Amino acid sequence: MGMTLTEKILARHSGRDRVRPGDFVVARVDLVLGNDITAPVAIKEFERMGAPRVFDPGKIALVPDHFTPNKDIKSAEQVRMMREFARKYMIANFFEVGQMGIEHCLLPERGMVVPGDLVVGADSHTCTYGALGAFSTGVGSTDMAAAMATGELWFKVPETMKFVFTGRLNRWVGGKDLILYTIGRIGVEGARYRAMEFAGPAISSLSIDGRLTMANMAIEAGAKNGIFMPDDKTVEYLKGRTSRKYELETSDEDAEYHSVHEFDASEIQPQVALPHLPENARPVNEVKGVRIDQVIIGSCTNGRIEDMREAAQILKGRKVARGVRCIVIPGTQAIYLQCVREGLVETFVEAGAVVSTPTCGPCLGGHMGVLAAGEKAVSTTNRNFVGRMGHVESEIYLSGPAVAAASAVVGEIASPDEVVSQ
Amino acid sequence: MTVTGRAWKFGNNVDTDAIIPARYLNTSDPVELAAHCMEDADPTFAKKVAAGDIIVAGSNFGCGSSREHAPIAIRAAGVSCVIARSFARIFFRNSINIGLPIFESPEAAADIQNGDEISVDIESARIVNVTSGREYSALPLSDEIREIIADGGLVNHVRKKVRRDA
Ligand code: SF4
16 A cells, blocks of 8 residues: 655654554654744743754744734844844844745745655644645644754644546636635535645646645645645746755555545636635625725735736726725735836735735734724635634635735625626 | 533634734733633633633634644633544644643533533543533543653653753
């Protein structure tokens, strides 16, 4: 019996020939990540552990992105703690404002993850890097501290669920729509404790940006990790970003799966997930007409250049509706700069949107666009939980960038087709 | 060790934003976090919860973010243990790592009523409903996890290792 890619990576990193779902392993990690919320807790725990040094300063990344540029004194203190820790332990990958971006946009962009890696991050959306064929999963701060001290961590080998997307993608349908659709089908705990493996012709045709969006939301189905087989597109993406050697390992033909789910991509329309769970996914045409107050385009889910281009394509020559605030947040400085160079920033500003420096900001109700009681937002982020973006009586509708931009123009939830054919 | 307290019942998919809203995450001080524990699920919880009380919830408790602040807030609020039909993976891990006892028991999660007096034997995972007289069993923890708990959480577990390697 063969192994899935997730099993192969866990086996190799724990020095075994093979592992089976349910096995407990202690595995070596290739990269440990923390942010301005989770790293301060991890730093305190690290000090309590009494380790004289970090296991490898080159394999730790510290990204202040949630409340940065620091929104208040407490946030500033948290980031200062990270900065001092980085200096003390010679961690070069501390990303100061000016270099920083949203962690899950930044690390792949910097070539810090390659296929076959085992990555842990004290952030639940660390599962994003599965898009590159890595095993990557979110952990807590104490786990992060243990990984920084020892370079290893305990794992239970997950069962793998396989999702095969046949057919061709419809217009305005991207990674976000596929993953919302999938979560809509299996529910927010449909993949709890398991790996989600994505495959099929529609996935092969999907860009790396689109795959990063999908892997990002594996956690919203409760999964431990999301994973894609590395291919030509992966190699192309990594060119110029890394000099590390890697292999294009894939799941075996005879690997054993918990279950296999086949979806016809040509039947999937742009999706919107209604408040207050990502599993409330519906085709946009079924929810059109809901009045909105705010639109957020950005986050670790949809803050990449393709997302920006898609939004700009719809906003170009059009105006954000009166009474709607449209906030666009490129995920990293490099994406921001690319937006400037391609004229996208001009398009956004002319349309009446604001363009923010990279930050998580409104995604977690932190700053830069917090919602008041009773307000409704369409957001390209990944969570529409109660109170996630502000007041407990506010509502979040999740979508991809095309639906979000179209909704900004119409002032209510709208399909991109209505706007672009106008 | 046995813990005893009143049950606080919650539904399915109680997420980490409900357990400790992100607006309070500019601190990691347990006392400050405890003051806002469960605020978006039940704004009165933090004021009324008594030391030893037990949270009893439905499925997927603790879903959402990886914030360890969630189990930290619960523990600092005085909660002695959490029982649920099922837990989200990272929350489960974090609770074990910080030493908050946590048990999966669909039976107990369904049967226990708000306000029932509950007692839990942490080692054997036996849950007794003192109010109704009923008993429930929970999923036993694996050896690896029990070892971490026996060491008093992951910090001590790693300390031991660091000393051994030194
Ligand atoms: S953008 Fe949102 S989901 Fe992503 S890392 Fe930041 S807060 Fe978390």
